[in-house]
Amino acid sequence: MQTFAELIERLDVSRGTHAKVSTLVEFFNQCPPHDAAWALQVLLGGSRRRLITGRRLRQICLEHSPLPDWLFDDCYSHVGDSAETIALLWQQVSAGGDDRWDNASTAEPLSSQPLHYWMEVLLPQAASAPDPEQQAAAVRRLWQGLSAQQLLVANKLLTGGLRIGVAKGLVVKALAQLSGVEDAVLQHRLMGGFSPTAQAWETLLAPTDALAAVPSRPYPFFLASPLELNAGTAEGAPLSGPTEHWLIEWKWDGIRGQLIRRQGQSFLWSRGEELLNDAFPELIDAATTLDDGTVLDGEVIVWHPGSARPASFAELQRRLGRKSTGRKLLAECPAAFVAYDLLEWEGDDWRPRPLSQRRTALETLIQQLPVATQTPAAGLLRLSEQLTLAHWEELEPLRQQATDTGAEGLMLKAMGSPYLAGRKRGHWWKHKRDPYSLDAVLLYAQAGSGRRANLFTDYTFGLWDGSGQLVSFAKAYSGLDDGEITALDRWIRSHTTERFGPVRAVEPLQVFELAFEGIQRSTRHKSGIAVRFPRISRWRRDKPAAEADSLTSALALLGPIA
Amino acid sequence: MLPTDALLQLTPQGLYCEAAGAWIDPWRPVPRALITHAHADHARPGCGEYWATASSEGILRKRLGAGIKLIPVDYGALHRIGEARVSFHSAGHVLGSAQIRLEAGGESWLVSGDYKRDADPSCAPFEPVQADVFITEATFGWPIYRWRPGIAVAREIVQWWQNAPERASILFCYAFGKAQRVLAELACLGISDEILLHGAVEALMAPYREAGVQLPPTRAVSSLERKADLSGRLVLAPPAAHRSVWMKRFKTPQTAFVSGWMAVRGARRRRGYERGFVLSDHADWDGLLSSVRESGARQVYVTHGNSDGLARYLHEVEGIAAEPLGGAFAAERGDNEAAANNDAPDGA
Numbered sequence: 001m002q003t004f005a006e007l008i009e010r011l012d013v014s015r016g017t018h019a020k021v022s023t024l025v026e027f028f029n030q031c032p033p034h035d036a037a038w039a040l041q042v043l044l045g046g047s048r049r050r051l052i053t054g055r056r057l058r059q060i061c062l063e064h065s066p067l068p069d070w071l072f073d074d075c076y077s078h079v080g081d082s083a084e085t086i087a088l089l090w091q092q093v094s095a096g097g098d099d100r101w102d103n104a105s106t107a108e109p110l111s112s113q114p115l116h117y118w119m120e121v122l123l124p125q126a127a128s129a130p131d132p133e134q135q136a137a138a139v140r141r142l143w144q145g146l147s148a149q150q151l152l153v154a155n156k157l158l159t160g161g162l163r164i165g166v167a168k169g170l171v172v173k174a175l176a177q178l179s180g181v182e183d184a185v186l187q188h189r190l191m192g193g194f195s196p197t198a199q200a201w202e203t204l205l206a207p208t209d210a211l212a213a214v215p216s217r218p219y220p221f222f223l224a225s226p227l228e229l230n231a232g233t234a235e236g237a238p239l240s241g242p243t244e245h246w247l248i249e250w251k252w253d254g255i256r257g258q259l260i261r262r263q264g265q266s267f268l269w270s271r272g273e274e275l276l277n278d279a280f281p282e283l284i285d286a287a288t289t290l291d292d293g294t295v296l297d298g299e300v301i302v303w304h305p306g307s308a309r310p311a312s313f314a315e316l317q318r319r320l321g322r323k324s325t326g327r328k329l330l331a332e333c334p335a336a337f338v339a340y341d342l343l344e345w346e347g348d349d350w351r352p353r354p355l356s357q358r359r360t361a362l363e364t365l366i367q368q369l370p371v372a373t374q375t376p377a378a379g380l381l382r383l384s385e386q387l388t389l390a391h392w393e394e395l396e397p398l399r400q401q402a403t404d405t406g407a408e409g410l411m412l413k414a415m416g417s418p419y420l421a422g423r424k425r426g427h428w429w430k431h432k433r434d435p436y437s438l439d440a441v442l443l444y445a446q447a448g449s450g451r452r453a454n455l456f457t458d459y460t461f462g463l464w465d466g467s468g469q470l471v472s473f474a475k476a477y478s479g480l481d482d483g484e485i486t487a488l489d490r491w492i493r494s495h496t497t498e499r500f501g502p503v504r505a506v507e508p509l510q511v512f513e514l515a516f517e518g519i520q521r522s523t524r525h526k527s528g529i530a531v532r533f534p535r536i537s538r539w540r541r542d543k544p545a546a547e548a549d550s551l552t553s554a555l556a557l558l559g560p561i562a
Numbered sequence: 563m564l565p566t567d568a569l570l571q572l573t574p575q576g577l578y579c580e581a582a583g584a585w586i587d588p589w590r591p592v593p594r595a596l597i598t599h600a601h602a603d604h605a606r607p608g609c610g611e612y613w614a615t616a617s618s619e620g621i622l623r624k625r626l627g628a629g630i631k632l633i634p635v636d637y638g639a640l641h642r643i644g645e646a647r648v649s650f651h652s653a654g655h656v657l658g659s660a661q662i663r664l665e666a667g668g669e670s671w672l673v674s675g676d677y678k679r680d681a682d683p684s685c686a687p688f689e690p691v692q693a694d695v696f697i698t699e700a701t702f703g704w705p706i707y708r709w710r711p712g713i714a715v716a717r718e719i720v721q722w723w724q725n726a727p728e729r730a731s732i733l734f735c736y737a738f739g740k741a742q743r744v745l746a747e748l749a750c751l752g753i754s755d756e757i758l759l760h761g762a763v764e765a766l767m768a769p770y771r772e773a774g775v776q777l778p779p780t781r782a783v784s785s786l787e788r789k790a791d792l793s794g795r796l797v798l799a800p801p802a803a804h805r806s807v808w809m810k811r812f813k814t815p816q817t818a819f820v821s822g823w824m825a826v827r828g829a830r831r832r833r834g835y836e837r838g839f840v841l842s843d844h845a846d847w848d849g850l851l852s853s854v855r856e857s858g859a860r861q862v863y864v865t866h867g868n869s870d871g872l873a874r875y876l877h878e879v880e881g882i883a884a885e886p887l888g889g890a891f892a893a894e895r896g897d898n899e900a901a902a903n904n905d906a907p908d909g910a
Contacts, residue, residue: 012827013836066879067705074871075706080828088706088825092847095708152827453828 001118002111003027004039005153011166017173020166024174035115037194037201042119042162043171046194050160051127052139054082057155060136061086065093077502080453083159087151090143109145119196123157169422179205184421187220192273215262218269219295219343219351220421224411224428243389245415247355248398249340250385250407251430253313253518254301255320259283259337259381261290262347268300268337276300279322282330283337286380289369293347296362297419298339298384305334309406313532314520339366340384340411343419351419358419359386395431402433408517409433435515436531436557438463438549439540442510443472445492446503456492456504457485459536461514463527464550470508471551473527474516479536488539511548513538519557529554563888564863569646569669570697572887577673577697581666582646584613586673596648598675599659600625601738613643615650617686618658620769621738637686653677654688655843656739657770663691671695672857678842679849680709684739684746684775688853696859697887698850702822703868705847709822715841716747722818722837723796730792730812734835735820737762737800739843742770742777744798744820749776758783758792760799760808783811804835822846854882863887 007027014020024043028036058072067089079085110122126142129135142154156162172190176183189204192214256271266287268276277284280300290296302311302319315333319325342362343351350358366383387410389395395410402409409432417427440461448457458477462470480488491510498505515537522530528551564572571578576588584594591608598604600621605614607626614622616634623630635641637660641648645667650660655676662673672693679688723731735741741763748757756779759767764782771777783797792812801819803809819835822842830838845853854862854876862884864873869886876884 012831013838015834015836068875068879071705071871071875074868075704078704078868079706079826084827085706088708092705092708095848148825449828451828451831453826453832455832 001113001115001153002150003031004035004042004115005111005147005150007039008153008162008164009149011164017170020170021174021177024166024171025177028174028178032114033198033201034196037196037198038115038119040171040175040201040204041194041196042157043164043166044168044190044194045163046196051123052135052158054086054159056135057086057139057158058082060139061090061093063136065089067093073501077447078454080447080449083155083161084152086155087148090151091148094143107141107144110142111146111150116196118154118157123154127158175205179207181205181207184220185209187421188217191220192217192269192275215265216260216267216275218258218260218267218273219349219419221256221258221271221297222420222428223423224413224430225423225425227412227429227431243392247359247411247413247415248387248389248395249411249413250387250402250405251409251411251432252299252301252310252338253406253408254299254310254316254338257283257298257300257337258343259287259290259296259298259339260344261287261294262292264292266290270300276320278324279319280335281325282380283335286337289381290365291346293344294365295342295344296337296339296381297341297343298337300335300337302333303336310336312520313518336379337381338384339381341419354416354418355413356415359415399431399433407433435517435533435537436519437513437515437537438554438557439511439513439543439547440474441470441508441545441548442506442512443470443508444503444505448477452485455485456489459512461512461534462508463554464548466550466552471527473525473529473551473554474514474531474534476512476514476534476536479515480539484539508545511540511543511545512536513540519554521558527551527554529558563885569664569666569671569695570673579646579664579666579671582643582648582664584643584646584648586662587675594643596643596662597622598653598662598673599656601656601676604675613641613648613650615658615660617773618660620772621658621766624765624769637689651689651691652686654679654682654685657685657742657773657775659685661689661691663693665693669694672697672859674698674853676701676844677849677853678709678845679853680712680846682712682743682746682843683750684743684770690853690856692856692858694859695861695863696854696857697863697865698854698857698872699844699866700850700864700869700872701844701867702842702846703850703864703872707822707825707842707846708848709842709846710840712743712747712841713750715820715839716744716751719744719818719820719839720748720751720753722816722839726816727794730795730797730815732797732799732809732812732815732817733820733839734799734801734804734817738766740820740841741798741800742766742775743843744841745777745780746770746775749778753778755779755796756781758786758795758797760797760803762800762803763798804833851876851880854880854884 010023011020014023031039062072075089076082076085113122122142126138129138143151146154172183172186175186194200257276258269260267266284268280268283270276302315304311318329318333319335339362342358342365345361363383366381369381387398399410409430412429412431414427440463442459443462444460445456446458447454460472460475462472465471492504492506495507496504497507514534516531516534518532520530521528564570569579569581575585575590575592577586584596585592586596587598587604588595588609593610595609595612597612597614600618605622605626611631611633612622613633613635616636619632619634622632635650637650637652639649647665649663651663653659653661653675655678659675661675661677664671670693672691674697676699677688719733735744745757759780759782761782761784767780817835818837818839819833820839820841822840822844823829824838825840850872860883862876862882864884865887873884873886876882
């Protein structure tokens with residue numbers, strides 16, 4: 001556990017891909033397989049199970065200490081991370097050095113125990129102690145003698161929230177260096193979950209694949225890059241060659257899914273590698289009509305039978321994260337799978353073939369499905385519509401139709417492209433419609449967390465109502481650069497009118513242009529509207545607050561479809 | 563707020579003692595200033611006369627001008643200024659730093675300035691002083707802050723530096739106070755290698771050497787040839803030099819920042835240094851509490867940092883009458899990135 005805590009610290013402070021990858025390689029090189037397997041599991045975010053709540057940890061930390069709860073909150077808003085706050089405070093609380101606790105400070109620190117023992121025995125045991133007193137004692141025993149960094153990692157593992165600044169791609173790169181197995185192969189082997197055992201670790205890095213036989217295993221998703229037309233002719237970007245070299249489709253606002261039919265079983269995976277079988281039973285049913293050895297890539301979306309356009313994302317959200325789905329919900333928010341690619345057919349991996357071949361095969365496959373699953377307007381499994389352009393000048397007008405079609409924009413995929421793993425530029429492009437935008441007034445600010453701890457970076461914005469009052473309507477956290485954040489932070493501190501715990505009300509003077517993807521009526525918001533993905537696009541220092549937008553102008557964006 | 567008949571009053575120029583006809587660390591020019599220490603947010607130019615410790619004289623003259631009218635005083639010596647009896651007591655913050663005790667009309671006040679309780683080979687140790695009223699700083703007034711001994715941090719620094727013989731190691735630290743403390747701690751570890759300094763640090767070395775502080779040999783980076791090989795060298799520089807043109811002459815340096823703020827991961831990650839070493843010249847939580855207790859004060863006022871939180875804790879948990887002191891003290895020094903990143907304001 002000691003070496004793992006060191007790894008986390010080194011990853012935290014190392015800059016750049018190269019440094020992070022070599023830090024990982026160095027760690028894995030000297031790590032026994034069982035611990036390496038657990039380290040990988042944690043790094044990939046595969047062990048996010050919360051064993052104990054942050055609130056309970058905090059209670060255990062403050063028990064018998066003179067520190068009041070409000071002071072914890074004060075520290076938390078200064079640190080921006082609950083597990084870290086507890087780690088730092090525990091050093092203070094335990095430093096009394098007396099025997100307030102049952103475990104005398106002479107006990108050997110557990111940091112020398114291997115990571116797998118922590119993950120499989122120590123942490124679960126402490127969390128599941130039979131009564132609160134024993135639990136507190138067990139947690140304090142874990143904490144005994146740990147360094148600040150080890151405490152932080154232990155608390156993160158207990159509360160299931162260890163997020164480290166290392167992308168999955170970097171971890172895979174390190175594993176590739178370590179084993180000599182190709183990136184894409186490793187990515188595939190890691191799909192659909194990894195079990196942290198020594199054997200799984202060795203199988204993962206083995207030169208030959210022993211995993212292909214697992215029927216549920218999805219392929220790594222191929223991701224598109226945003227098309228920036230002003231950026232000139234990016235390499236491999238469309239708009240140069242003939243339009244027929246590109247497959248053009250609507251980009252739907254659903255969730256990316258991979259539908260698998262193998263060995264008489266069906267699986268629906270999200271891009272986040274969550275199994276969606278329980279949330280979308282009707283799609284799993286529909287998948288039974290596919291032949292064994294078929295894998296489709298497509299969009300999971302709510303689409304009412306007979307409707308020309310899909311339902312809002314809010315309806316899809318009602319279907320997500322469920323263990324079971326009732327008949328009422330199935331009727332109210334019926335799902336569909338819009339297929340746009342064929343990854344496996346008749347048990348063969350079709351990913352290396354050009355998209356044109358995959359598309360033709362996909363069309364054939366969908367046409368052969370029983371009528372009940374494939375009727376174009378009402379089908380559960382349907383083909384993504386291919387849009388055609390006579391020439392590239394028609395692209396922009398088509399994109400402008402996205403909003404009316406209920407789409408987020410367009411997808412442009414090179415007909416000759418193989419199906420790659422991850423985000424590889426040059427083959428697939430997403431061309432979104434322009435975001436909505438409103439000028440709003442900054443009303444409240446709150447300190448951020450993590451890297452932005454103790455800086456006011458979480459903002460609430462308001463619009464004018466009919467009676468000359470500002471009504472809060474959206475929160476935004478991103479879009480300003482570091483210089484602007486610092487300047488605004490300073491401004492907020494000197495223009496605070498009121499404090500509500502960690503939140504500060506500021507003088508309503510600063511105007512920001514907010515961009516967002518969607519807008520809906522909402523009864524849960526005071527303003528009566530809810531927006532999707534709001535972010536700051538510009539700080540309008542030139543604009544007086546009185547000239548910011550009103551709720552009326554926001555409602556106008558709802559348009560006819562509201 | 564201070565009672566209207568109190569010995570000290572808060573005026574637009576800063577804390578004022580009418581009995582002494584003097585301001586303590588005034589923010590604007592005044593006829594008579596009593597200076598706790600030579601950091602830029604405590605010692606400002608333009609005053610008629612300065613009262614300060616003899617050991618801070620060199621640095622004050624360097625920063626405020628050689629020709630300022632300065633009355634040097636020794637630690638512990640009692641002076642009559644106007645109607646007040648005034649004495650300066652070591653604060654352990656930086657070379658020459660003092661707490662200032664004022665007494666008149668049967669009432670005594672102690673103004674801490676900035677202080678720390680940890681051992682520091684580059685300056686005199688903190689002296690506990692008693693008074694009826696104590697004005698304390700609270701720059702690090704959160705219980706998450708708990709310092710390790712400077713010598714332990716210095717060992718980490720040496721390890722970091724000596725593990726990278728192929729790169730230059732640039733250690734960023736406040737030019738006055740922190741840099742010399744790090745050097746003095748290195749000397750305690752027996753380091754006798756020549757340490758390279760940024761000009762801003764180099765400029766403040768003479769007063770320390772004159773005060774007899776044991777330091778390793780140092781040299782200004784600028785005095786080396788342009789093409790000199792700097793791999794394996796330790797270089798001390800102020801934070802303002804980070805990512806400036808000055809850094810261009812180092813090919814692929816490793817960088818670290820020495821500051822109390824480095825105790826928090828978010829602050830470490832935000833600043834973009836590869837490494838953070840936790841070493842502060844301010845009191846940590848325990849240091850603040852013990853200093854308040856040892857002062858024996860019946861009333862405490864708190865400035866800087868978490869003044870609200872520390873005052874509330876003293877009041878609610880320790881049962882000591884305490885409140886935050888407003889005015890320009892409320893500007894939250896150290897609580898924000900801008901202040902902590904600029905050199906000198908607080909030597910955090």
